[in-house]
Amino acid sequence: KQEVTQIPAALSVPEGENLVLNCSFTDSAIYNLQWFRQDPGKGLTSLLLIQSSQREQTSGRLNASLDKSSGRSTLYIAASQPGDSATYLCAVRPHTGNQFYFGTGTSLTVIP
Amino acid sequence: NAGVTQTPKFQVLKTGQSMTLQCAQDMNHNSMYWYRQDPGMGLRLIYYSASEGTTDKGEVPNGYNVSRLNKREFSLRLESAAPSQTSVYFCASSVLQGAETQYFGPGTRLLVL
Numbered sequence: 001k002q003e004v005t006q007i008p009a010a011l012s013v014p015e016g017e018n019l020v021l022n023c024s025f026t027d028s029a030i031y032n033l034q035w036f037r038q039d040p041g042k043g044l045t046s047l048l049l050i051q052s053s054q055r056e057q058t059s060g061r062l063n064a065s066l067d068k069s070s071g072r073s074t075l076y077i078a079a080s081q082p083g084d085s086a087t088y089l090c091a092v093r094p095h096t097g098n099q100f101y102f103g104t105g106t107s108l109t110v111i112p
Numbered sequence: 113n114a115g116v117t118q119t120p121k122f123q124v125l126k127t128g129q130s131m132t133l134q135c136a137q138d139m140n141h142n143s144m145y146w147y148r149q150d151p152g153m154g155l156r157l158i159y160y161s162a163s164e165g166t167t168d169k170g171e172v173p174n175g176y177n178v179s180r181l182n183k184r185e186f187s188l189r190l191e192s193a194a195p196s197q198t199s200v201y202f203c204a205s206s207v208l209q210g211a212e213t214q215y216f217g218p219g220t221r222l223l224v225l
Contacts, residue, residue, distance in 0.1 A: 004154070034213065034214070036216075041219075042218060042219070043116075043202055043216035043217050043218045043219050044155075044202070044204075044214075044216040045216070046213040046214060046215070049212075049213050089154070089155070091155075099157040099160065099170050099171060100155075100157070100214070101154075102154040102155040102156075103154055104152060104153065104154040105154070
């Protein structure tokens with residue numbers, strides 16, 4: 001079974017700082033990987049989807065990279081803002097089977 | 113577009129009671145999913161429906177049943193609620209199963225006493 005780990009569980013940074021969130025997975029045979037954002041008491045919003053054949057995806061101040069061989073993905077947030085405060089989750093879809101496996105998330109606080 | 117909607121937003125049940133969680137999407141998506149989110153456990157898939165007329169078990173299906181009523185609607189039923197089913201339940205949909213971005217509803221918070 002695929003295991004997805006996100007470390008640290010919580011992160012607090014001052015506004016304007018660049019930061020990296022980490023996601024690791026145990027089985028490198030993946031179909032794709034997604035990064036989501038979850039605000040308190042809300043559902044998940046998809047940020048970036050990386051197919052297994054891709055190395056990275058970018059959207060605005062966000063950049064996600066994928067290294068299948070090492071079982072890692074990173075989400076880079078440039079010039080962080082207080083509005084970026086949320087929990088960030090990664091999810092992996094294996095090549096076989098029909099479900100996504102989610103990490104437990106990193107709770108980010110950006111201090112004004 | 114409303115996206116993915118879920119009802120109710122919050123529910124309290126007593127052990128042994130039954131209830132149905134409703135989910136609807138207006139994006140003409142083929143695939144729909146039910147997850148539960150528990151502290152320290154991440155999201156876990158309960159059931160999914162790859163297309164209208166089909167349903168399959170996910171990682172934690174015990175104690176639940178589902179119905180894909182039509183392309184828009186996918187319901188989750190708890191026949192005899194247990195305290196272990198206290199959780200936040202999320203419905204999601206995607207154009208294709210697994211290959212595309214999933215869109216999530218706002219969640220239903222369920223407390224079983």
